[in-house]
Amino acid sequence: MTSLAFSTSTSSLRNGGGGVVTMPPTTLLMSSSYTDTDSPLTQLPHVVAIPFDDLRRRMAEFSAKFDTFIERARKRVLEERNEYKARMTTISSLRTALATHAAMAARSAAEKTEITTQIAELAQHSDAQAARREGLRRQIEAVRRAIAHKEGAQREYAARVERQQRLNAPELAFWQAYLGVRVEGAGGGDEGREREAAFELDVPDTTVGEYRxxxxxxxxxxxxxxxxxxxxxxxxxxxxxxxxxxxxxxxGME
Incomplete structure (x- = not known):
């Protein structure tokens, strides 16, 4: 059996990215029974036009679109990552602010409770002081009325004493001058001798009291x-x- 060998030279194509695509050599072995009519090449048109320029242009466009897609994807990933970081930072800030607000709210609630308790205590103390002040005011009014009554009674008593003194002064002077100061005895060896007599009178504090x-x-x-x-x-x-x-x-002296 006779074999025929065909070898094709190495072909190279330049892609749109500037690289070179190398196609390895191809060896075709044909048996002796292989005829020209069985070859696929005989079934092709006599002239085969391969549009390498169009293929190169399309590959360049594809490479450019792919690079653009990759760049956009990279930018999108970068933007999403930055946006994610910004959101996480915002969430962290919001959590911190929320915790601070919760602490402030709890402190404000505690202060409000304390202030409310103090206000209630002050109100209770104020009510007690007001009641005490009212009681003292009533006591002062009662004491004032009692003092006014006593002063009126004392003025009335002083007026009575003054009137009585005006009435008693002449009579008392008469008795002191003629009767009440000296007692003269009579008879025996005591005649002509002065003898003294005295008594102590307890005067009452009021006009209705009794003398003793x-x-x-x-x-x-x-x-x-x-x-x-x-x-x-x-x-x-x-x-x-x-x-x-x-x-x-x-x-008694007789």
């Missing part, structure tokens, strides 16, 4: 002194007392 003779010199009969003092308390006239005591002293 608490001491006398020389000593007198207490029943008789009590009758004289009783007439004094009934009449409230000091002259009655002086006249009665003079009579008792005169009787």
């Amino acid at each position: 003779v608490v001491y006398s010199r020389p000593r007198l009969d207490q029943d008789k002194v009590a009758r004289v003092v009783r007439r004094l308390n009934e009449t409230r006239q000091i002259g009655v007392l002086l006249k009665g005591m003079r009579a008792l002293f005169a009787e």
Whole structure:
């Protein structure tokens, strides 16, 4: 069997990116029984036009589009990564701000509760002070009324005492000058000798109190002194007392 060998030279094509595509040599082995009519080349047209320029142009366009696609994809990935980082930064900032706001809200709530408690305590203290002030005011008014009443009673008593003194002064001077100061005894060896007599009168604090003779010199009969003092308390006239005591002293010195 006779074999025929065909070898083709190495062909090279330049792609759009500037590289060279090398096609390896091809060896065709044909058997002796292979005829020209069986060859595919005999079935092709006599002239085969391969559009290398158009193919090169298309490959260049494809390379440019692919490079553009890759560049756009790279830019998109870069932009998405930057956007993701920015969003994560924003989320972190928002989380920090949210935590800070929550802490401030909790602190504000605690301060509000404390202030509310203090306000309630101050209001309660103010109410207590107001009630105490009102009680003190009523007490002061009562004391003022009592003082005014006592002052009125004292003025009335002073006026009565003054009127009584104006009435008693002439009579008292008369008894002191003529009757109440000295008691003269009579008879025996005591004639012509002066003898002194004295008594102590307890004057009451009010106009309705009772007078009392608490001491006398020389000593007198207490029943008789009590009758004289009783007439004094009934009449409230000091002259009655002086006249009665003079009579008792005169009787006791006889």
